[in-house]
Amino acid sequence: MSGAFTLLDDDEPRKSSGTNAAEFSVSELSRAVKRAVEDGFGYVRVRGEISGFRGRHGSGHCYFSLKDADAAIDAVVWKGAWGKLATKPEEGLEVIATGRLTTFARSSKYQIVVDNLEPAGLGALMKQLEERRKTLAAEGLFDEARKRPLPLMPRVIGVVTSPTGAVIRDILHRISDRFPAHVVVWPVRVQGETSGAEVTAAVKGFAGDYGGPRPDVIIVARGGGSVEDLWGYNDEALVRAVAASPIPVVSAVGHETDWTLVDHAADHRAPTPTGAAERVVPVRSECLATLSDRARRLELAISALVRQRGEHLRFLSRGLPAGAALVEPQRQRLDIAADRLTSALYKRTADARHRWLIATRHLSPAIASRPVERARDRLTMADGRLGRAADALLSDRSAAALRSAARLSPRLLERPVREAGDRLARTVDRRDRAMVQRLGAVRQRLTGAERMLSARLLEQPAAFARERLSRTAERHDRAFAHRVAQLRQHLSVTDKLLSAVSYQGVLGRGFALVRRADAGLTVRSAAAVAAGERLELQFADGRVTVTEGSAPGAPAPATGGAKKAAAVPARRRSKKTDDRQGILL
Known part of the structure; x- marks a missing residue:
């Protein structure tokens, strides 16, 4: 194929006045290039990796790119050819595309119109991504068990994204509409060779001490793009930083169909940046x-x-007994304990008195005076020995002095002997006074000890026993008075109860007790009364004797009077007859 263009008659180039070069309009040149490309490459097969595939357009057409390590070419699948494709295009899939080359005049690009696709395997970039994903997954960085829940109402939200794109505006607008919170933006490049390192530094900086408020959750956000555009978010260092972050991380990279390694390592993944804002705040x-x-x-x-x-409480209270029924057993136990206390008090007093008598039986003045007598005898013996020793010493000293004086001249010895005699007399006198004073002090101590011993041995036990006996007598008097009061109260209650159930009370209300006048037996029915039989009617104030069919006689004296004993002969009652078992009329 030559490099010259073939032009139609209407596309004849026009020559300018100053040069021999042909002059073309933009449309003329574009149509010439289109014819040259289509004529030279009418039907081709191209091998490459699908990139930038976003699914079918609303019109039904499909747009993507085919690339290799050095170049890329745009590709289009028309709506009519989509249903005939045996292999549907997928992002990162290496295919062999069959079609024709053409140009798109609007953007001065050339593209291939695909008629058929054949799979040729994964591209090199996708192979590298898959190998990295498997390696990090084997280390447990993508395990669901280590992922943490998001805070319910975060106070501070950290956002790692570009500060000038539409992503940050969408996030801030959504957060302010749902639940206003403090947002801290860490600006980074979201595309290019340094984007992975910058995002890694931002995630580590939020977790460290960067000088600002510590976020409760971190959002790593970016808009959509091709695999090459999102390659920085597949960086291994970034994935490890996200997995090791002590703060929960939400990944919002790309659109719904875009997946990166950060999405697997993050605690939560949102389909879009707006979805991430909705996820972190209620x-x-x-x-x-x-x-x-x-x-x-x-x-x-x-x-x-x-x-x-x-x-339930009212239902339970119905099953409880009355208050008196709860107290009566305890009152009975108290009465029994009071009776036992009185008898125990008597027994304890008797036992104490018996022990006191046994303890004092062995105490007497003779027992207390025996140590004093023995001490006095020892003192007398010591006094005698001391006197004899003093006399013997004085005698020995005097004899020695006389023997010495006999060997000297009377004139030489008269004065010394006299002075020695005076000193000896004064010494003996001082010794005698000291001995008498010491003996007096010893005798005084013995006398005091004797009195103290006598008081302790005789008076203290007696006073102690007397005090205990007095306290016991006081307790006995109080217990006796309390018991008498209890018995008096019980007797009063019993008397009132007896008066209430006695038949005399019934007679007082207008009734009468009927007896046979001769036998004193109680009449219980009218059929038991014979004609002309004498009956005795007992009222509350006395008795009346009547005959059946006649008027009643004079009233009998009151029960217990002396005249009644004369008017009504006393008869022996039957053992089965009782006043309380009579008939009341």
Whole structure:
């Protein structure tokens, strides 16, 4: 194929006035190139990797690119050819495309119109991505068990994205509409060779001490693009930083069909950046409505519980006995304990008195005076020995002095002897006074000890026993008075009860007791009375004797009077007759 263009008659180039070069319009040149390309490459087979595939367009056509390591070419599948394709295009799939080359004049691009696709295997880039994914998955970085839940209401939200794109505006707008929160944006490049390193530094910086508020959740966001455009989010260092972040991370890279390794390592994945904003914050109005509903339900539940417990309490209270029935057994136990206490008090007093008598039986003045007598005897013996020793010493000293004086001249010895005699006399006098004073002090201590011993041995036990006996007598008097009061109260209650059930009370209300006048037996029915039989009617104030069929006689004296004994002869009653078993009329 030559490099010259073949032009139609209407495309004849026009020569300018100043040069021999042909002059073309843009449309003329574009149509000439289109004819040259289509004529030179009418039907070709191209091997390459599908990139930028976004699915079918709304018109039914499909657009993508075929690329290899050095170049890329645009491709289009028309709506009519889509249904005839045996292999549908997929992102990253290496295929052999069969079609014809043409140009698109609007953008001065050439493209291949695909009529058929044949799979040729995964592209090199997708192979590298798949190998990296398998390696990181084997290390457990993509395990669901290690992923953490998002906070319900985060106060601070960290966003790692470009500060100038539409992504950050969509996120801020969505957060302000749903639940306003403090947003911290870490600006990074989202495309290019340094995008992976910058996003990695941002994720680590939020988790460290970067000088600002610590986020409760991190959003890693970016708009859609081809595999090459999103390649920075497949960086191994970024994936490890996201997996090791102590703060939950939400990945919002690309669109719904775009997947990167960060999406697998993040705690949650959102299909779009707007979806990430909706995922991290709730709707404030819905939270308030939920809180109000739960408060209402809690109030109703508490009311129902209180009502149910009240009914249960009333049901249980019906089975409880009356208050008196609960107290009466305890009162009876108290009475029994009081009776046992009185008898135990008497027994304890008798035992104490018996022990006191046994303890004091062996105490007497003679026992207390024996140590004093023995001490006095030892003192007398010591006094005698001391006197004899003093006399012997004085005698020995005097004899020695006389023997020495006999060997000297009377004149030489008269004065010394006299002075020595005076000193000896003074010494003996001082010794005698000291001995007498010491003996007096010893005698005084012995006398005091004797008195103390006598008081302790005789008076202290007696005073202690007397005090215990006095306390015991006081307790006995109080217990006796309390017992007498209890018996008096019991007797009064019994007397009132007897008066209430006695037949004399019934007679006082207008009734009468009928007896046979001769035998004193109680008449229980009218059929038991014979004609002309004498009957005795007992009223509350006396008795009356009557004959059946006649008027009653004079009233008998009151029961217990002296005249009654004369008017009504006393008769022996039967053992089976009792006043309380009579007939009341």
